[in-house]
Amino acid sequence: MNPQITKLASTLSLIGFLTACGGGGGGGGGNADNGGEAPLQPAAPLASIQFPTPQSLTNQTSVIVRGTAQDPDGSTITGVFVNGIEVQSDDGFATWQVTVPVRLGTNTLTVETEDATGNIDPAAASVDIRGHTLPLISGANENTMSVDTANNRALMVDNNHDAILAFDLASGERTVLASPRGLDNFINLEPVGSGEALDFSSQLNFDSDAQRALVLEPLNNTFTLRGIVEVDLNTGERSVFYNPNQGSGPQIDRIRSFVFDRANNRLLALDGFSRNLRLMEVNLANLERRVIRGFETVPSDALALNTDNQLLMTGEINQKTVLYSVNLSTGDRELISGMDTDNTLVGNGPEFENPASIKVDDNNRALMMDQVLKKIVLVNLDNGDRTILEGTGVDFIVPVGADFFGAQHAIVIDRDIESLIVVDLISGDRSLLTNNAIGTGVRFNRPHTLADLGDNRALVTDSTSGRLFEVDLTNGDRELVLDNPGELNLQAMALDKPNNRGFFINNTENDPKLVEFNLSTKALRVISSAAIGSGPTLIAPEDIAFSPVSNRVFVIDSEARSLLVIDITTGNRSIISDDSNSGPAFDFPLSFVINRSETTAFVGDEGALMAVDLATGDRTLVSGIDFTTGDQIGASGLFDITAMILDETNNRIFTGSEEAEFTIVDLTTGEQTAVPSDFSGLGFSTIKDLIIDTENQRAFVLDSSKRAIFALDLVTGSRVLVSWSDFNRF
Template sequence: MTIVQSPQSWIKHTFFIGIIAALTACGGSGGGGGKEPPMAPPDTTPNAFTIPAEQDVEPGEEVISEAVTINGINRPTPISIVGGEYSINGATYTSAEGTINNNQSVTVKLVAPEATNETGEATLTIGGVSATFSIATIIDNTPPSVTITFPPAVSLTEGTTILVRGTASDELNAVESVEVNGLAATSDDGYATWAAEVTLEPGVENVLNVTARDSVGSEGDNLASVTVRHSVDLNIAFPDDQVQFSAPQTVAVDAERNQALVVDVEQRAIYAVDLATGIRSILSENKEGDEFPLLLERTDFNYAGIAVDSENGVAYVGSSTESALTSGPTVLSVNLETGARDAGSQHATSRVSHLAFSADADRIYFGSFQNGAFLALDPIAKEYEFVSWSSNNIPVDGENPLTSVGAIAVDNMRNRALVTTATGEQLVMAIDLSEENPGVRTPFSTASIPNTDNLFTASGNHVLTSITVDAANDRALMVDRGLDAIFSLALGGEEEGARTILSDADTPNALNTLLDPTSVYVEEGMTYGLVVDKERKALMAIDLVNGQRVVLSKSAVSPP
């Protein structure tokens, strides 16, 4: 059947369809047009989050975590922390409760424990979801560092016990204990310094090993060790009977090569003594045809002065005879590698005192024990100048005359030399080395200056034969051959020049006594001093704290 629509009918149907579509777009034919869609329900439970842990943290350090972005919430959400502080988007750190919004970042701050091998944590809670920020301090498996300051690496003693002294330190924790061969050491400063009196097995070499432990249990065995031989007979050779001394006189230290240099006036030789082993060798000796022999031939007393410029590999030795006409150069230079000798000065004198080298001034100081002249030698130009000479009015004022020069040491801190008299009244004079007052003499330590306590020998010839500066203890050490003693002289303070006895037949005891000390030397950085005992034919080591003595190297001598 054919249906025919009129134009009017088509228009009416089209209008009707449009009305239906409009009503549908408005949500139906009912009222309420223009209402907002309903909001999502509140969500204050964030997605799970983690805070990466931190390892190897320094004790006591403030640690800030990596930033964590919080999401999965649609409302301001409560935030709290236990054990630390938090910051939202870089704001000030706080431990108070607060709120955080979606897509904001948070960091946690925590202070590490004060000790190593410890952990710490802070728990951050947001909307009931928690994460823990954990940190761990450095793990300390390293035992304390230990040194033995006395005795030296090898030594000989007649004592049945020996007081071992040393130091201990730990970078991360406190030192809890130090033991020497199982014997607990004592200390009153947390083992920064310690001491232990150890019984020696008689007649043999005793190896003394140090064990130390820190407060977290890190412990080490054999952290330091020395070897001490016991012998009731000190006339034996030590450590062996090779290359023996005949008449050792003076000593200095070549720090670069870890050796002591000893001048032997009978052998006309310079011995090298290995400070690690005590073994002796000849560095330089006279040979036929030498251009510059060691002329240590005075019959009264040879100071046989030796001074070392270790950094430049050279030693300087005083060389003289009975007459200046035959003495050759006053000072010889000695190559510390080869022992080769050369002229250190262009002039000659027959009565050369001890020598002292100042690296600060690059000068060698020496004097005459005949007329009291005190000179400075330029080792490059090989020329010297008079610094002080009483009889020639140098300096002009002429005060505090000095009639002879024996031993010399340089006090670099105060830019002065300390000089002992060689003959007559025994005293110590200070000579100014500054450019402002060169050569000015000031009595430093005498029978009445600074007081009358602990007097050294009052007069004589060649009694105060050696003096050295112990800069670490701000003092000088001096030999007194009349008392067979080592004196300590204060370098500064109200009691400058005050005397105490560091070591003698009674101080600290009668073990390994000095029979004829002729030279004493302290090298900067060493923890003990060196003393030449001419009668024992020995190089001794002396404890700079209490004066105890041991033998470092010696030749055999006949029993008395």
């Protein structure tokens, strides 16, 4: 059994992982007892990979591989190699590391060992790491995606990347079609194409016949002049397709959206500002402009041409959103679907709210992505019937566009999800585009707490989705344990593994409750709330800890600026430490840990780590700044500490913060040491919780903003993704 480190703050009993399930798979091995029938044959050295984990993902072209080796016969180890590259070691290969190239796709890292007697194991240990282009999508706007059916790909303009991207709908692979700079470390190292910038692009129209994209873009480096830029999808070259300052007719004020009518060689543009909108036609042969009709307002800027070459757009009747077709010769509108002025409903089915995009297919259907409903609405253009797709799978967050992908599927782009989403138009089921994840299962939404179950498994609470996940840390697979959206807002969590139960804060409707969770039956029981138990009401509980010493749950409350304890039998709450106690005052405490003997709590506050005497409630400064007295111990960089692990054996605390800082604090001196960084790999954004694997000298880090679990090498600072479905932002 490995050395034990305990975090009672979320009751992560950080027992070092068993060697059998710790580092990467080991090979080689000794010989079984053969009863003296034949002499034992010497064995090659054994090896273990401590970093990276058995399956992981990186966006870098190299990774630092670190591990151990030993010879079962005591022979001198003469060589250790990873994928043919000799490792570095200063202790006879007892520990070693080496930098190995990573290519796009899956890379198997294989360790070969050799000893002085000539014994060789060509596959003593191995792990898999996938090279991946990240971020995939980071700046999606309304109507910025179209499907190129002939080439089985989706095209989109990414504002943050300033690029036109293509996603292979079979493999999920991303290709940069146009960009003023390189976007990743693998196949898109250099700019693609030249010409006009793609700084603030919106609205992508795909012209399949000419293999070009037309995008709405500010011209001449000014926001006041919005024109249309043509992008050659084969070369990435960019040029002005239409400048509103050219041509004759009514002046265009501000193009909001447009469609390209190839059959009639014209642009149809929605122009103007609120209460003064116009649908305009631009003849591309002579650049003459005319107003087709005016509007006071429209619910959305979405436009589309139907199979009869009429324009589809949204309108408003009696404060209800409807779908119109516009006769482009006369400007007359015809209600296609929705509530008419006489309250007659055209078409059956639920009504629209705010469609962000409209696409039409050859089956005379309109595909509308409704941002308020967060649903796809299919409209039969023959009778106006509306069908809202339900289904299961990835939840939309901020959907901004959708397009048909064949007759039975659609591709959706979401501003807050980095991967494209594939939707089955029959069942409504939703899934992320293939190969853009590590680990299978439902995606994280806003993960909050990470708790160690042992055997390379962890529990993750997800605050906004009401879900509890079990995660396999060897391959990243995510399995739902609880799925109660709307009923649960799971936040801080602590485990009592000997009694096969957990505790978490459920904070629905701003009414925090302490809930007990049976790990076997999944039964839930409210232990303490405003209605159960006496004592101070929980206001903003940030972190909890279960103590097996006293069979109680401790809570830190940031708004009440207090450390409380809850009797899990009665639900009664009492204060351990608040403003009435002596020592540095609590300001905004977010996390804490309790030692095994339950005598001291270490609390992370604004700029400080302080120790709380659990008998008296008095506080002392351990590290950071006491803003009341100005006293300082160690550095002053301990802010927004959201994750803490207590290593009593080495008298230190590992901390992670909302500012993405990972620091080790010496509890004797108060000195702070930043975990080394190799300045490569994936950066943290908002660290919410930690697990420390002491056997392999690595940490598992839960990042809520990136909706991911990372593995962090505590020796080299290298980082890889262990479980991830998509990033909110990179």
